[in-house]
Amino acid sequence: MNGHAVATIYKREMQRFRRTIVQSLVAPVISTSLYFVVFGAAIGSRIDQVEGVSYGAYIVPGLIMLTVMMQGTTNSAIAIYFPKYMGAIYEMLAAPVNFFEVTLGLVGAAMTKALIIGTIILGTSFFFVEISILHPFAMVGFLLLTCLSFALLGFIIGIWANSFEQLNLVPQLILTPLIFLGGSFYSASMLPPFWQGLIHLNPVFYLISGFRWSFFGQSDVAVGTSLFAIAIFTAVCLGVIAWIFRTGWRLRA
Amino acid sequence: MAAMIEVENLRKTYDGGFEALKGVSLSIEEGEILALLGPNGAGKTTLISTICGITEPTSGTIRVGGFDAATNPKAARRQIGIVPQEVNIDMYAKVWDSLAFTRGLWGKPRDDAHIEKVLRQLSLWDKKDGNVMSLSGGMKRRVLIGKALSHEPNVLFLDEPTAGVDVELRKGMWEVVEELRQAGTTIILTTHYLEEAEAMADRIAVITGGEIRLVERKDTLMRRMGHKTLTIELAESIGTLPPVLAEKGVVMEGPQTLSYSYDSASGNTGITRLLTAIRDEGLKLADLSTKQSSLEEIFVGLVHEDDKEKEAAE
Structure with missing residues (x-):
């Protein structure tokens, strides 16, 4: 294990994070605050409660998930796409590091960033609504797993992308719809029957449901099912990454 | 080592x-x-x-x-x-x-x-x-x-x-x-x-x-790569190449142009003697230039040479 290399990659990414701290932190906090104002205050005043929880509080887990998934994916995608674009990837290919170490460093850093942002958003939400967390350990666990799995997904996207357009394509075209149709701002029971059926095919739905359970103790699907879904998602991403590094797909000629 | x-x-x-x-x-x-x-x-x-x-x-x-x-x-x-x-x-x-x-x-x-x-x-x-x-x-x-x-x-x-x-x-x-x-x-x-x-x-x-x-x-x-060509431009046309120069390997390229091939890596290129001979013949120089074979020419030459060596060995 080339521990120095893992630490070096991780530190470099965190350094990049510090360099762009304003975009990285302020932007998500502002956009989340806007969600609170629009969804929580404006719409929430008309929707009294969802499953016994005030609407403003009900959307907090969804909002955190929304941001963490987006941040985890884009941070990780850029972390691998950027050196590829600059050509600086040659170093990682020639260095005495294996796929596991590179992934650990880059994905670890992307995960950390997403986690920091998620925590800040949770902190921000306390200014807007009153919330209590019923299962704090489970909450942290779900948050970590979500950061990990979406950082892995972003890593795959970053390797796959051949241009900045492609890099933006997946988050915009796939992630945003999945997250919005994943019950971030509503309970599945509020949807018409057709959409209720469809939502069960959306992996994000299970994540948000499980995460919401850790806050309020109730959810659209059983917690076990949520965990199972996230485990499968993570395993698929890991499998794809292992395959990429073994074959050198889009990395090695 | x-x-x-x-x-x-x-x-x-x-x-x-x-x-x-x-x-x-x-x-x-x-x-x-x-x-x-x-x-x-x-x-x-x-x-x-x-x-x-x-x-x-x-x-x-x-x-x-x-x-x-x-x-x-x-x-x-x-x-x-x-x-x-x-x-x-x-x-x-x-x-x-x-x-x-x-x-x-x-x-x-x-x-x-x-x-x-x-x-x-x-x-x-x-x-x-x-x-x-x-x-x-x-x-x-x-x-x-x-x-x-x-x-x-x-x-x-x-x-x-x-x-x-x-x-x-x-x-x-x-x-x-x-x-x-x-x-x-x-x-x-x-x-x-x-x-x-x-x-x-x-x-x-x-x-x-x-x-x-x-x-x-x-x-x-x-x-092996050291072959160069010296091109001599004369001030006036000459009809035939003086035998003294021909003996030294000079070739007439035109009425006012002579060329001479030599090995730049060898200690004795013969250029001094050549120039002395030209002066002795009473010829006036207009210009001098030297040219080394381009890398591509050298590659071709080397590969060719190599092939010949291989053939000879077989």
Whole structure:
């Protein structure tokens, strides 16, 4: 294990994070605050409660998930796409590091960033609504797993992308719809029957449901099912990454 | 001396079907400087990238410092520092951080004294806190060399280190290479400048069309490559070539043009005697010029010569 290399990659990414701290932190906090104002205050005043929880509080887990998934994916995608674009990837290919170490460093850093942002958003939400967390350990666990799995997904996207357009394509075209149709701002029971059926095919739905359970103790699907879904998602991403590094797909000629 | 790098029957066929390396075998000794000389598209970069692990070989074996690159890639790669042809570098990073990053990537513990030494050696010390982006082209290239040296490699690969670099910087680069050689680093550099190979290398390997045509000590090769042509423009036309000049091997190219071939590497080129003879004949000179065969001509000549030798041996 080339521990120095893992630490070096991780530190470099965190350094990049510090360099762009304003975009990285302020932007998500502002956009989340806007969600609170629009969804929580404006719409929430008309929707009294969802499953016994005030609407403003009900959307907090969804909002955190929304941001963490987006941040985890884009941070990780850029972390691998950027050196590829600059050509600086040659170093990682020639260095005495294996796929596991590179992934650990880059994905670890992307995960950390997403986690920091998620925590800040949770902190921000306390200014807007009153919330209590019923299962704090489970909450942290779900948050970590979500950061990990979406950082892995972003890593795959970053390797796959051949241009900045492609890099933006997946988050915009796939992630945003999945997250919005994943019950971030509503309970599945509020949807018409057709959409209720469809939502069960959306992996994000299970994540948000499980995460919401850790806050309020109730959810659209059983917690076990949520965990199972996230485990499968993570395993698929890991499998794809292992395959990429073994074959050198889009990395090695 | 022990072989630092051993390449046996290395082949690389790209996905598109292009065969970039057609069974290259090469052995590079510890502490020597080998120049890979060849025209564009000869396979120089592919060969280097494959040895360094950036490109997957189709077949063949690579050993670096005795470690097999396929079965023990980490140990093999630890020996190698690579300086790519393109300025492929994170432009937003600081010079110091860029070197420190590479060192860490190669698994070496932090060593500020070493990074400082490398930066000073490359005249980059006063730029250490500047962004790579703010540097001139020549400096960026030196940062790339600094990155490769940051982890104290035993072998250094320089892919066209002076392509697009001005004359002064090129000389500076040669000095850096000389210093490294004195420190005992094995160096493999690619170039399509004969002059560069001549200035830096101990041995020269000529590669064309994905095959190593020959590997020879520089001195031997320079002797073989040393043929030059002296063209003499006369002030007035002459009808026939004076026999004294014909005896010395002068050829008449036109009524006012004479040519003379000689070996620039030999101690006695015969030019002084030729010019004396021209003066004695009462001929007036309008102009003189010398021409060395282009690298392509030399390649063709060498390959041809080689084939003839092979035929003779069979």
